[in-house]
Amino acid sequence: MTAYKDIVRDGLWSNNVGLVQLLGLCPLLAVTGTFINGLGLGLATLVTLVTSNVIVSLIRKLVRPEVRIPVFVLVIASVVTIIELSMSAYLYELYKVLGIFIPLIVTNCSIIGRAEAFASKHDIGRAFTDGLSMGMGFLLVLTTLGGLREIVGKGTLFSQAHLMFGEAARAWTITFVDDYSGFLLAVLPPGAFMGLGLLIALKNVIDGRKEKRAALVSAAKIESPA
Amino acid sequence: MTYRPVVISAVFLFLFAVIGSGLVAFTHDNTAEQIAENQRRALLRSLNELIPKDQYDNDVYADILYVHDSELLGTDDAVPVYRARKGGWPVAVVLAPVAPDGYNGNIRLLVAIRLDGTLAGVRVLAHRETPGLGDNIEADRSDWIRGFTGKSLNNPKQDHWKVKRDGGAFDQFTGATITPRAVVKAVKNTLLYYRANGDKLFEQHPQENKQS
Numbered sequence: 001m002t003a004y005k006d007i008v009r010d011g012l013w014s015n016n017v018g019l020v021q022l023l024g025l026c027p028l029l030a031v032t033g034t035f036i037n038g039l040g041l042g043l044a045t046l047v048t049l050v051t052s053n054v055i056v057s058l059i060r061k062l063v064r065p066e067v068r069i070p071v072f073v074l075v076i077a078s079v080v081t082i083i084e085l086s087m088s089a090y091l092y093e094l095y096k097v098l099g100i101f102i103p104l105i106v107t108n109c110s111i112i113g114r115a116e117a118f119a120s121k122h123d124i125g126r127a128f129t130d131g132l133s134m135g136m137g138f139l140l141v142l143t144t145l146g147g148l149r150e151i152v153g154k155g156t157l158f159s160q161a162h163l164m165f166g167e168a169a170r171a172w173t174i175t176f177v178d179d180y181s182g183f184l185l186a187v188l189p190p191g192a193f194m195g196l197g198l199l200i201a202l203k204n205v206i207d208g209r210k211e212k213r214a215a216l217v218s219a220a221k222i223e224s225p226a
Numbered sequence: 227m228t229y230r231p232v233v234i235s236a237v238f239l240f241l242f243a244v245i246g247s248g249l250v251a252f253t254h255d256n257t258a259e260q261i262a263e264n265q266r267r268a269l270l271r272s273l274n275e276l277i278p279k280d281q282y283d284n285d286v287y288a289d290i291l292y293v294h295d296s297e298l299l300g301t302d303d304a305v306p307v308y309r310a311r312k313g314g315w316p317v318a319v320v321l322a323p324v325a326p327d328g329y330n331g332n333i334r335l336l337v338a339i340r341l342d343g344t345l346a347g348v349r350v351l352a353h354r355e356t357p358g359l360g361d362n363i364e365a366d367r368s369d370w371i372r373g374f375t376g377k378s379l380n381n382p383k384q385d386h387w388k389v390k391r392d393g394g395a396f397d398q399f400t401g402a403t404i405t406p407r408a409v410v411k412a413v414k415n416t417l418l419y420y421r422a423n424g425d426k427l428f429e430q431h432p433q434e435n436k437q438s
Binding site: 030062063064066067070071074075077078081082085086088089090092096160162163184187188 | 231234236242247249250254268356359366367400401
């Protein structure tokens with residue numbers, strides 16, 4: 001059985017959805033124009049991942065292998081629709097901001113990926129932990145990339161926070177450069193690819209350093225991709 | 227070769243489809259009322275942003291009329307017209323037309339027109355435009371939509387009701403021309419509709435609100 005510690009480390013770092021599995025790139029690249037957008041989609045994805053993982057784990061012994069994929073798709077689509085409806089009813093302000101992102105979650109392959117690769121083979125506790133750590137890992141990538149692109153592209157951070165946290169959050173916006181004319185490339189899709197590329201490179205550098213420290217004797221190992 | 231496993235799988239899949247849609251239907255049933263109420267409140271808030279509360283004294287949400295004009299109002303469905311009055315005198319109408327040619331489908335607008343044909347303001351009710359580019363039509367994200375306030379078919383002239391790239395008077399966004407182009411066109415069409423039908427809009431009796 002996989003240890004909880006490994007599940008958490010896999011999700012947050014060594015098998016990170018955004019940086020290593022490179023799943024769910026479409027929403028990841030599309031919405032990370034600002035920190036708040038990234039946070040919004042990250043939270044919604046996190047909730048979906050945890051819920052779908054738990055349900056798939058609950059029914060894993062009932063599902064016949066030949067129909068498991070359609071069943072998982074059904075579970076995920078139902079969960080996402082229910083989340084969308086509930087948010088629209090009870091968190092209307094938040095829904096108005098995230099509304100367009102939420103259907104995108106169904107297209108996020110990491111969710112069916114985790115259902116198939118992990119939740120369908122593990123007990124509820126582990127499936128829950130996996131969903132939580134994978135979701136957190138994805139959320140961290142989304143917010144980091146969103147924050148970076150916002151700083152470079154618009155010269156601000158946490159702008160439009162009031163859309164999520166109410167009027168009081170309007171003052172949270174940090175402006176780094178006054179009258180910043182903006183660096184459009186960072187806001188447009190190419191900026192998303194470059195930003196993600198840089199993040200992946202950074203992760204590999206950190207992993208490489210770690211490996212070097214761990215195995216000073218075999219310096220050749222550093223060159224091998226993490 | 228036996229069909230048994232296939233049938234079992236099919237039945238199982240069917241059951242799951244039923245349970246899944248059942249849960250969604252159940253959630254829908256339980257939330258529909260709340261969602262409608264949220265939309266009503268949000269609409270009233272947007273209405274008050276366009277026409278300040280002290281400029282009218284009737285129940286705008288109930289003083290409603292439904293009109294059809296698929297060409298100018300962008301949809302085959304009935305378009306609600308809210309009428310603001312003060313002391314019984316017409317002040318402004320608020321229409322909810324659709325810009326059908328957004329980058330990603332329909333953009334639902336709220337267009338407030340004063341009695342004299344100038345715009346009291348425009349807001350976006352719902353859209354699916356690209357986050358970060360097209361969504362700058364939202365008042366919360368940029369001031370672009372506020373630029374319509376005070377404009378009319380004479381200001382700018384009718385053939386300047388286009389985005390700058392098309393030789394008109396309205397800014398487009400960097401990286402997104404289609405969205406503002408669709409909004410400008412829809413607002414212009416709504417003004418044209420008002421010019422043709424405006425005097426009739428205030429006279430008719432209110433209709434039952436189909437949304438509540």
